[in-house]
Each structure stands twice: as C-alpha cells, then as structure tokens.
Amino acid sequence: MTPGDGTLRDSASAPKRGDTYSINWRLVLSVVVLQSILLVVSPPLVVFALIEVMIFALYASALNLLLSFSGMVSFGHAVYFGLGAYGLALSITHFDFPIALGIIAGPLVSAFFGLVYGILCVQLTAIYAAMLTLACAEVTFAVVFQWFDVTGGDSGISGHVPTMLGLEPYQFGLVVLCVVTVAILMLWRVVYSPLGLTIRAVGQNPARAAALGHGRKSVQLIAFVISAFFSGVAGTLFGIFHGNVFPDYVGILFTVDGLLMVVLGGLYSFGAGIYGAIVYKLLDNLAAHYFEYWQLVIGCIIVIVVLVSPSGIAGLVRRIVSRIGPRR
C-alpha cells in the first residue's frame, strides 16, 4: 500500500465487529485465578479489603449501567444496595426465612423497590429524574431509620446471619469472587446484547430512539430494575460479610461512594465500576493509614484524575493498551 492512496482500510482484514461483544474468557479466567491466589495467600486483613473491593466493584458496575449506558443518574443508589442487606435481615427476623432463602430475597427486595421507584423516576428526565431518585432515597432512609420496631432503627439488625456464613475469610472471599464474577458477566451480557443496544440508544439520544420505535420510559425502567437487582446482590453480600445491617447502608455516603467509583473509573466504559472500586478502596485504605486528613487527600486525587483523564482510569488503561498492544 503506497502512502496517500486513499485506502482507509482493507475490509477483509478488519476485525469482525461481533467480536467486540464477546466475553474475553482468557481475561476473565486470569483475573479470577489471580484473585483466588491473592485471597488464599493474603493475611485476613488484606482478605477483608479484597472482599470489600469485590462487593463494591459489583455495586458500582450496577450503578454504571445507569450512568454510562441508560442516560439516567441515580443520586440514591445506596437504597438498592442497602435494601439487599435489609431484605436478607428482615426476611429472616420477621418472616422466619431460612438463611438460603433470605439470601435470594435480598436482591429481589432491591429489584422490587427499583421497580416502584423506577416507575416514578422515569416519568422525568435529566436533573429532575436525578432529584427524584434522591427524594426516594431520603424517604427510604427516613423509614428505615425511624421504624424502630421493624428495622431496629439506628441500631440496625445483627445476629440474623453468622458473619461470613461462619466461613474462614478466604473461603468467604472465594464465594464472593464467584458471585461477583457471575453477576458482572451477566451485566456484560445485558450491555452487549440487543437489550443493551436498545438501552444505550435510548440513553444517548431518546429522540432518535423514539424515531426508531423505542419508548424511553419502558427501556429506562428495565435498566433501572436490572441495576437495582445487581446493587441488591452486592448489598446482600455486604450484609453477610458483616453479619449485620444499619441505616447507613441505604444512606447518602454509600450512594456517593458508588458515584465516585464510576466517575473515577471512567464514564461510558463497562469497566468503570471495577476500576473505580479497586482504586477508590485502595486509596481509602492507604490514605486513612498514612494521613490524618485522608478524605482531603482522596478528594484531591479524584479531582486530579478527573482533570487529567476525563475518561477516568478506563480511559488511561485504553490509552496504555493501545500504545503497547499489538497494532492492527
């Protein structure tokens, strides 16, 4: 090929486009094996940190489905996280569910509230919808906080499930790894399927999607419920991990944690939640260890990352990979 002959690409050698949607099993397997080894060889304190990272990676990935793909912002996503833990606890303490059934009930409670609040929130768009998600979260927090007879109010619920199911930390870590891996692969399936394409079309341009025949509200509602469900899976795991549940779990701080992870990880990329959770939790642990005003340090780092790479860590990773990776 002579330079400047106008040929943009040889279409025969172009990669097959459908492959973008395939799961990179080699990558998944390497990450799972590496993480398993880390869990087995690390001391308990590190294992605890790793478990927390995995749970938040799932929570942030579920939130990311909304932020990056569906065109919605949730300022109250801790509700669906926390209600997973409350669903588990209440189904055992108030309905005498066996633990196994309670674990299934947790995410379903989250999905149910995702449906109810979602129906309200998709009636509005943009900042108005986001404000409504915040309002729904505040209502939920108030109820959980004040309905002492049922939720235990400020003192929460504990003792309903043995901490980490009575397993050794590394064993519980392996269970979490399995659940989180399967859940994130399911989210991948959602995003890179006909449904995901529809969600992304509606998220990017509701007017064009409507002209193609998609109603915005129903599509966004589906995304909202899926996101709530997987947030609930993360919350249920978190409830088992600590063997308790407090109103904080549905509170604004957990919401902000999730939002920060996604932004730090990089909007409009599937890996945002995973990258964000790893880096944010790492900072959280390290900064708290070395600095007195550790939140200030984290805040500054986030500001710098967002300024240097608006596409977040995912954007940085993409740039590095494209520089050192094979050229096509």
Add this chain to the structure above:
Amino acid sequence: MSQPALRVRGLHKEFGRFVALDSVDLTVDEGEIRAIIGPNGAGKTTLINVLGGQIVADRGSVEVAGRRLNRQHPHQVAKLGVGRTYQISSTLRRMTVFDNMLCAHNAVSGKWFSLSAGRLRKMEDAVLADLKAIELDGLADQVVDDISHGDRKRLEFGMVLATRPKVLLLDEPTAGMGLRERHELIDLVLAVTRERGLTLVFVEHDIDVVFKAAETITVMALGGVFAEGKPEEIAANSAVQDIYLGGTG
C-alpha cells in the same frame, strides 16, 4: 384509489400567543413526493413535529394511512410506518457508524429486549449492506462524532430507511451541507423513495433542491397553507414570490 398516505384536517397549534399552525389542511397521496416551503416561522417544522408525534396539536386531526393519530408517542407513530429525520441530524454520537445502523436493525427486529449477542452478529451482513447502499461502508468503524456533518445526515437517513417506513418525513435534509453533497443526498433520497414507492414529505430551504425533487409543493406562511400546486404553478405564482420577498426582506 387507495386512501391518502397522510391526511391533515384543521390542524391548530399555539405556543403561548404565537400561532404556529393555523387550521392547516394537507393531503398527501401514497407515493407522492411533497415539498413544504415557506419563510422562517411559517410553521413547517411544527407541522413535521405534529406528524411525527413529537408535538400534540391543540385541535385538528392527523391520519396516517387511514389511521387517525390520537396523542400517540413518537415511538408509537414510528411503529405506524412514519420515519423521520431532524433539522439538526439526530444520531447516536458516541457509537460507531456501524452500531448506529445496528440499532436501527435491532429496533425493527421485534426482539429488542433479547439477551442473545448472536442475534446482533446475525444482523451484521444486512447492516453492512445498508451502509453500502448509503455509501458509508468505508466509515463503518468511525465514531459518529468524528464523521462530517453531511455523512451524519446521510447516516440518519439510512437509519430511518432501515426501519422500513411507508412515509418519510425529512426536516431540512440538506441543511448545512455543501452544494455537491446536497445534490448527492437528495438524489439518494429520490432514488430510494421511487424504488420503494414511499411517500415523501420534506421541508427544504434550497429552492433548487425543491424544484428538482418535488412533484407537489405546499407553501406555508404564518402558520397556514398559503398555496399548493405543481412546481411550475408555484414558480409562476406572484403572490408566493411576494411572501418570500416580504417574509425575508
């Protein structure tokens, strides 16, 4: 004679005190190519928006292929076989050209909620064929944000075609394009419209394009239909020339 593709009766729409549409009557036959022209503020885009379901009129009726629209949402109107483009091209800017067309195919596949990635892979050949038909296959892997304005307009038109509409509503299909691309696009629009026997209603400011393409021209002014007729009748109509001069001068 089959019923008209579009029949509009007594359409009225006000925005505050501004009368955008003032009892508009319009009948477009099946397979007809109709241009809507008129000075700025004449109500052309509002009319297109009412036909597409984006705006609900205050009074009056709209029938598409004999079916009366009754406050349907835009996506429901789209399903009745009305395809539209926007004055400012409306595409999925963060996706590739290929994925944009894939969205159109996915939307009409009837299984947009499926979780099977295999369904998307099966659409690949049809998507590429459609991109070839609008001569965008060379840009398939470009992100839409990075392609030219004219190519975006072309892509938007192609996506609308992929949804197999019976009636095409194009709001200024060539706005902001260079002279050559303008005529290339309108030639493409005409070729497809005739080949598939579609009904075409388009708003256009470029008079050359209008007279080249339209079989009938509707002139709008101040929210109403001012004149209607064959291109040569409109060209000879001195009153039309007056409002054009009066409206813009």
